[in-house]
Amino acid sequence: MNTKNIFAESLERLLKKNNLDDIQVSEIVSATSLSRKTFYRHFRDKYDLTSWYFSQFYEDSFGRITDNLNWEEALLRYLEIFEDKYHILKNAYESRDTNGLRNFDINVTRITYEKYLFSRSVDITSEIMQFAIDIASRGGTDMVIEWLHSGMKMDKKKLVELLKRTLPIDILKHIN
Numbered sequence: 001m002n003t004k005n006i007f008a009e010s011l012e013r014l015l016k017k018n019n020l021d022d023i024q025v026s027e028i029v030s031a032t033s034l035s036r037k038t039f040y041r042h043f044r045d046k047y048d049l050t051s052w053y054f055s056q057f058y059e060d061s062f063g064r065i066t067d068n069l070n071w072e073e074a075l076l077r078y079l080e081i082f083e084d085k086y087h088i089l090k091n092a093y094e095s096r097d098t099n100g101l102r103n104f105d106i107n108v109t110r111i112t113y114e115k116y117l118f119s120r121s122v123d124i125t126s127e128i129m130q131f132a133i134d135i136a137s138r139g140g141t142d143m144v145i146e147w148l149h150s151g152m153k154m155d156k157k158k159l160v161e162l163l164k165r166t167l168p169i170d171i172l173k174h175i176n
Helices: 003-015 025-030 036-042 046-058 062-067 071-084 086-093 101-119 127-149 156-165
Strands: none
Touching: 003 025, 003 036, 003 046, 003 086, 025 036, 025 046, 046 071, 046 101, 062 071, 062 101, 071 086, 071 127, 071 156, 086 101, 086 127, 101 127, 127 156
């Protein structure tokens, strides 16, 4: 197992019981056989580690729309991971720090939409398209976080359907 994964597993164990803002780097490190210096060789801080951890499964789920994975299938795969990692992600998204997971999620979703649309020859630089991408990234991320925090009561297939129906038309017409 590589060093980054060792720190990620330690973070995951801590997030099962604690809010991200309440976890100290020293706690993450002490649960491993590695040093604090090694931690900082790989990550700037606990938020950087959390973003790296999140990106590992994001890229294998919703991030795959750029590889021609169906939008609904990719989002459903993403939500299945949320179900599997419920307590961990709930506590990670509780962070109110500007470096927290919510802002990282919005940014990576924005990049994914831009890459997806660009690959379909859409002018992603226009003001209207930038606004549409921003709405889709922020709105979709916040609704998924709300679904998570509400205990995931809504069926995930229904959530996927609602998120797709409410995408800006300028994006929706390019979704397969």
